[in-house]
Amino acid sequence: MERFSIESVQITSQSFTALENLNVAMGHHANWLKDFIRGLLCNEDHHERDLDENAHHLCQFGQWYDGDGRLLFRNEPLFEDLEDRHKTMHDAARVLMRAHRAGQPVNPQDYDRFMDLAINFQMEARQFQYTLLQRVCAIDQLTGTGNRYAMFHRLIEEKERAGRTEHPCVIALMDLDRFKQVNDEHGHITGDLALKSVSDFLVRSLRKYDSIFRFGGEEFLICLPNTDLKTAEKRLNHLREGLAELDIPTSNGQTIRMTGSFGVGYLRSGFPIQDSIQHVDEALYKAKENGRNRVEVAL
Numbered sequence: 002m003e004r005f006s007i008e009s010v011q012i013t014s015q016s017f018t019a020l021e022n023l024n025v026a027m028g029h030h031a032n033w034l035k036d037f038i039r040g041l042l043c044n045e046d047h048h049e050r051d052l053d054e055n056a057h058h059l060c061q062f063g064q065w066y067d068g069d070g071r072l073l074f075r076n077e078p079l080f081e082d083l084e085d086r087h088k089t090m091h092d093a094a095r096v097l098m099r100a101h102r103a104g105q106p107v108n109p110q111d112y113d114r115f116m117d118l119a120i121n122f123q124m125e126a127r128q129f130q131y132t133l134l135q136r137v138c139a140i141d142q143l144t145g146t147g148n149r150y151a152m153f154h155r156l157i158e159e160k161e162r163a164g165r166t167e168h169p170c171v172i173a174l175m176d177l178d179r180f181k182q183v184n185d186e187h188g189h190i191t192g193d194l195a196l197k198s199v200s201d202f203l204v205r206s207l208r209k210y211d212s213i214f215r216f217g218g219e220e221f222l223i224c225l226p227n228t229d230l231k232t233a234e235k236r237l238n239h240l241r242e243g244l245a246e247l248d249i250p251t252s253n254g255q256t257i258r259m260t261g262s263f264g265v266g267y268l269r270s271g272f273p274i275q276d277s278i279q280h281v282d283e284a285l286y287k288a289k290e291n292g293r294n295r296v297e298v299a300l
């Protein structure tokens with residue numbers, strides 16, 4: 002779960018809005034750069050705030066960074082680095098501005114340094130934006146687990162790793178039992194809340210290098226690297242029992258309980274990923290046929 006957990010990116014429509022705002026802030030920064038150079042070339046005055054030691058907090062990008070950015074993306078690897086680059090660039094701009102205000106010609110080395118910093122900052126900010134977009138688009142918005150795109154990405158890696166290290170990787174499909182009844186009896190909002198509660202429970206219950214993805218509707222795929230089938234079956238039964246005892250809140254303040262059926266099997270190295278999933282799906286079908294709330298192994 003290290004890459005797709007709620008901790009790594011806070012998953013709400015807030016993230017999308019924050020990304021849109023980042024785009025706007027970066028557009029402002031490009032315009033600021035244009036105006037700044039124009040001020041130097043056309044001998045026009047610059048904004049007073051560019052002389053401020055805190056110019057990097059005062060511009061639109063700085064405001065995004067200190068607001069949405071810090072709130073939602075502070076744990077991203079490029080986050081701190083971006084602030085350093087942004088500040089250094091504004092510091093370099095101040096050097097040019099002071100010379101310009103004093104009526105002195107701009108030192109070519111100072112100009113080169115500033116432009117290099119400005120270009121690097123733009124490039125890194127774009128990279129940051131791209132990474133965030135990739136992350137946010139790999140996450141199921143309702144549950145915060147990875148979506149199918151993230152799932153295939155992960156399974157390709159795990160299949161390759163399992164083949165290389167000869168440490169088997171197990172995958173499981175978990176489908177909530179009689180979920181339609183929950184929607185019918187308690188409404189879709191409770192259905193959504195239940196999907197969130199169940200996925201949070203699964204995330205909490207797995208090891209940190211396991212991963213979970215929303216496969217569709219009320220079905221989740223769990224990936225257990227470095228695990229043999231016997232151990233996986235035991236762990237999934239434990240998970241199944243825990244799930245059956247989970248109190249799930251409804252929209253009117255009550256709690257309900259639910260069960261899940263599981264199919265489990267190896268992520269087979271000599272076969273396409275889709276075949277392994279299909280194999281596990283057949284075991285899940287058997288679990289449903291055999292009465293639900295059980296784990297069936299695909300042999």
Ligand SMILES: Nc1nc2c(ncn2[C@@H]2O[C@H](COP(=O)(O)OP(=O)(O)OP(=O)(O)O)[C@@H](O)[C@H]2O)c(=O)[nH]1
Pocket residue numbers: 143176177178179180181182184188189190191192193196217218219289293
């Ligand atoms: N609230 C909510 N319901 C969903 C979502 N995705 C799928 N569903 C519902 O999940 C239900 C799945 O129903 P079925 O496929 O008949 O399965 P089931 O009722 O769980 O029965 P079994 O799988 O046979 O135990 C349907 O009513 C879907 O509308 C979602 O994101 N939110």
